[in-house]
Amino acid sequence: MKKWLCEPCGWIYDPAEGDPDGGIAPGTAFEDIPDDWVCPVCGAGKEDFVLVEE
16 A cells, blocks of 8 residues: 655655554555544644655
8 A cells, every 4th residue: 555745744644554543544545534634743634745656
């Protein structure tokens, strides 16, 4: 699965880990996260994330 980088703070969303504290279960693709979800570190919105090229 593709990983996503929060540009403001550098946190990486890894779908394998999800964001359990934010209500996102492991295995959830970034595209399937609700639009009102925010970065757990800095509070940036989904629009501030970019795909990590691997």
